[in-house]
Each structure stands twice: as C-alpha cells, then as structure tokens.
Amino acid sequence: MRLTVITVVFNDWPGLEKTIDSMVMLRAIEVEHWVVDGSTTDEVKRFLADSSGIRWISEPDQGIYDAMNKGLDRATGDYVLFMNAGDVFHPQFDVQNFFELTHATSQVLLGSVVETTLGDDYLNPGNGYEANVFDAPRHQATFYPKQFVANHRYDLKIKIGSDGELTHRAIERQGATFVSMPVAIFEKGGVSSTYGSWRVLRQRFAESTSVKSTLKLATKALLWHIMPRRLFYSLLASYKHSRLLPGQILAVGKVVLHRPARSCES
Numbered sequence: 001m002r003l004t005v006i007t008v009v010f011n012d013w014p015g016l017e018k019t020i021d022s023m024v025m026l027r028a029i030e031v032e033h034w035v036v037d038g039s040t041t042d043e044v045k046r047f048l049a050d051s052s053g054i055r056w057i058s059e060p061d062q063g064i065y066d067a068m069n070k071g072l073d074r075a076t077g078d079y080v081l082f083m084n085a086g087d088v089f090h091p092q093f094d095v096q097n098f099f100e101l102t103h104a105t106s107q108v109l110l111g112s113v114v115e116t117t118l119g120d121d122y123l124n125p126g127n128g129y130e131a132n133v134f135d136a137p138r139h140q141a142t143f144y145p146k147q148f149v150a151n152h153r154y155d156l157k158i159k160i161g162s163d164g165e166l167t168h169r170a171i172e173r174q175g176a177t178f179v180s181m182p183v184a185i186f187e188k189g190g191v192s193s194t195y196g197s198w199r200v201l202r203q204r205f206a207e208s209t210s211v212k213s214t215l216k217l218a219t220k221a222l223l224w225h226i227m228p229r230r231l232f233y234s235l236l237a238s239y240k241h242s243r244l245l246p247g248q249i250l251a252v253g254k255v256v257l258h259r260p261a262r263s264c265e266s
Helices: 012-028 043-049 065-073 095-102 130-134 162-174 198-207 211-226 229-237
Strands: 002-009 032-037 055-058 079-082 108-118 120-122 144-145 175-189 255-261
Touching: 002 012, 002 065, 012 032, 012 043, 032 043, 032 065, 043 055, 055 065, 095 108, 095 175, 108 130, 108 162, 108 229, 108 255, 120 229, 130 175, 130 255, 144 162, 162 175, 198 211, 211 229
Parallel strands: 002 032, 002 079, 032 055, 108 175
Antiparallel strands: 079 144, 108 120, 108 144, 175 255
C-alpha cells in the first residue's frame, strides 16, 4: 500500500513543520509526501530545502483548490490524503490497521477527525452520528482512491465549496467505507466554519444548491452575530459531534459503515 499525502501551505512554515513531524504515525507503510507552496515569502522554501524525503513545488497559484489540484497532478499513491499545513495526525491513528479495517478497496475510505476551537475538542462524526459522515466528511480523514483522482480535479469555479463537491463526486462514483478511527486533528477557523465576512457569505449563498442549505447557512450567519463564539460552536456541534474530555481515549474500529457507488462513471 502506497499513500500520497498532499500538504498545501501559504506563509506558514511553523504549521508545515507540525504537519511533517506528525507523519511519524505513517511509518508502517510507504508514503509519498508532496508539499505545494504558494507562499509570498521564502521561509517555507528554505524550510523545505533543509527537509529530506519530501517532494515539493513552490510557485504562485490561483488559490487553495488550484494548489490542491497541483498535488493531485503529481500523486502516485494508491490513495491520496490532504493534510494542509497545521493539520496533524491523531496520536491514535494506526494507518496499517486503518487500511485493514476498511479492506483498502477502490472506494473512498473515511475516518473521524478531532476539531479544536477555543479550547474545546469535538469528535466528528460524533458517537451515534456516524452515518452522517457520508454527507460532509473532512478532507483530513478522506482517502481518495487512485481510480478516482486519476481523472478528477477540484472545480476552480466553485470558490469555497469545491472541497465538498469533489468528495461528494468521489463517493457517488466509488462508494465509501467509514471506520471509527481518529485520523487527524485540526483547528476550525477556515471560511467554511466562520460567518463574519459578507463577501464570503455572498459567495457561499451563490454556491448553495438547495433551499434547505440556504436556510441553514442563513441561520448560522444570524447566530454567529448574536452568540458568543464558544457557545456558537458548541451549539453547532451538539447535533452531530461529540465533545471530548481532555486526554480522552477514543474507541477504534467499533463502527464500520459502507455506502455503495451510485454512478458508473469513471
């Protein structure tokens, strides 16, 4: 089994260093690591030049999804995982056991993530909400099979939701298997989890594909402006995530779910 990890970075060499250091969790298998750097300074480039075992490119791009596509263009692994600068592998992640539990088919393979925000940690999907994972899995725990990434890329016309669109496309065409193992830890705070910019909200409304999703987005935007941040995130997590206690050990491999492919397209 060969895994390609793609890390996109922009002016964040401390975050990149954290991600690289955490990859010790992958020592049981062969790993190809591509770093796609779009930084405007030379700090990341200098850091990469002193690092061994990493393949990298450093050049301007058209945004995060363009950078992620550049990584896909170069990936040679049986599976591809995106771990952007600052994302780290969970201490409980056992990559060899993960592939054994999922049977490493040509399906999309999914694990769980721990999301941190304002001092609180949340397991996603939460206990009892595992079936929701197929609707909106996090890319930090989504392993895309070679059969899919050979022919598919992020849609650059979708400025914010292209991540979710690609994953939905992959699950529709390949099917998916979820196993309850924590893969990664990352800090919330990207455009998909903040609601303070009207410019970003306007774009997200434009990309909304249903009345239901538009109403959900409008409700979140309203709550964002009237609730304390910590309470806001706690409320959102209450119906799909589980709040974790400090140092809590998570159950591994207790839940395995499958979703068949729904499209015969390649």
